[in-house]
Amino acid sequence: MPDQPASPDQPAAPDQPAAPGAPASDSPTSGPTSTPTPNPAHLEPRLLRAFLAVAEELHFTRAAARLYVAQQALSRDIRRLERELGTELFARSTRQVALTADGARLLPYARRVLVAQDDLLAAFARRPAPGTARPLLVDVNSPGLVFERILRRARELAPDCELMARYESGLTGAAAEMTAGRLDASFGRYAGLDAAVRARLSHQPVRYEPMTLVLPDDHPLAALDAVPLARLAGETVYAGAGNPRTPEWTDLAARLFEGRGIAVAPPAPLAVGTEEFRRIMAKTGNPVLAAGDFPALPGTVVRPLTDPVPLSPVSLVWPTGLTHPGIEALRAAAVTLAEQNGWLTKPERAWIPAADALIMMNRIG
Numbered sequence: 001m002p003d004q005p006a007s008p009d010q011p012a013a014p015d016q017p018a019a020p021g022a023p024a025s026d027s028p029t030s031g032p033t034s035t036p037t038p039n040p041a042h043l044e045p046r047l048l049r050a051f052l053a054v055a056e057e058l059h060f061t062r063a064a065a066r067l068y069v070a071q072q073a074l075s076r077d078i079r080r081l082e083r084e085l086g087t088e089l090f091a092r093s094t095r096q097v098a099l100t101a102d103g104a105r106l107l108p109y110a111r112r113v114l115v116a117q118d119d120l121l122a123a124f125a126r127r128p129a130p131g132t133a134r135p136l137l138v139d140v141n142s143p144g145l146v147f148e149r150i151l152r153r154a155r156e157l158a159p160d161c162e163l164m165a166r167y168e169s170g171l172t173g174a175a176a177e178m179t180a181g182r183l184d185a186s187f188g189r190y191a192g193l194d195a196a197v198r199a200r201l202s203h204q205p206v207r208y209e210p211m212t213l214v215l216p217d218d219h220p221l222a223a224l225d226a227v228p229l230a231r232l233a234g235e236t237v238y239a240g241a242g243n244p245r246t247p248e249w250t251d252l253a254a255r256l257f258e259g260r261g262i263a264v265a266p267p268a269p270l271a272v273g274t275e276e277f278r279r280i281m282a283k284t285g286n287p288v289l290a291a292g293d294f295p296a297l298p299g300t301v302v303r304p305l306t307d308p309v310p311l312s313p314v315s316l317v318w319p320t321g322l323t324h325p326g327i328e329a330l331r332a333a334a335v336t337l338a339e340q341n342g343w344l345t346k347p348e349r350a351w352i353p354a355a356d357a358l359i360m361m362n363r364i365g
Contacts, residue, residue, distance in 0.1 A: 170245025192248025242267025
């Protein structure tokens with residue numbers, strides 16, 4: 001279901017005193033009080049991680065929760081980075097936080113630096129001897145999807161590893177199992193996870209997946225080769241509402257349907273298996289929002305959505321800090337297949353939420 005809007009709520013109000021020992025210029029709503037001599041030669045990666053969290057959340061409370069730090073500490077790090085670079089990175093008010101022009105300019109550099117640091121640390125992490133790594137459990141969602149292709153390629157790249165597939169949908173559900181240590185990797189919409197959960201997971205963009213519509217074969221729209229979104233006005237479309245494993249998908253649908261006169265279907269009985277899915281779909285008669293390579297079932301047709309082309313942003317997701325040759329093989333396989341198939345090239349007139357587009361620009365460790 002859609003996220004509830006939250007106020008940008010700054011780490012401290014303008015008239016709140018600074019913490020003991022903290023410089024007054026660390027107040028989040030005031031700019032640098034003097035023009036310092038920039039000294040970016042020794043920037044700490046921690047400062048860039050603080051900047052990246054605020055830049056992506058545009059909300060100090062959520063950014064602090066994501067980094068597991070106090071808001072005042074986060075504010076101090078941002079102010080220190082601004083002093084060292086000699087510029088303001090965020091425009092702050094009591095209502096919102098926004099990147100300045102220099103903040104937007106810093107963003108791609110910060111991403112590249114942090115990715116390089118993570119890759120360096122991973123390269124020198126202790127590795128298990130060949131053939132001794134434990135089996136890696138990978139959720140590939142459903143049979144027949146592109147994630148199986150990534151898994152097959154990873155097995156070729158790491159033949160000494162045992163990469164076990166699991167077939168269960170929903171990144172929210174998978175994320176809970178990854179943070180609990182019961183699952184090693186999954187695929188899905190990383191931006192749809194709660195910020196505190198994302199803080200414990202790493203991701204690598206894999207694909208901008210065009211979304212489709214599964215229709216009963218007697219539905220009036222089934223006669224079309226492609227379904228313009230405007231033709232769905234007045235329709236009720238099933239998008240997993242009520243499924244606790246897939247709220248990130250329902251939220252994506254709600255964002256897509258907003259302002260277009262399309263309703264998200266209310267929760268329906270959770271169908272497990274092809275026959276049950278087909279039966280429930282026939283009973284309700286509702287079209288179903290699906291991923292681009294969703295297979296047609298008996299009595300249904302699958303049609304692409306157009307005007308604009310809605311995209312489901314897909315990432316490979318794994319627990320931060322997990323060191324395993326199977327993860328490296330999955331990441332390498334995803335990069336190779338994405339390049340070969342143009343998975344990260346957006347079609348013309350594409351639609352994707354702004355927050356998702358920002359997160360998909362680069363991997364976040």
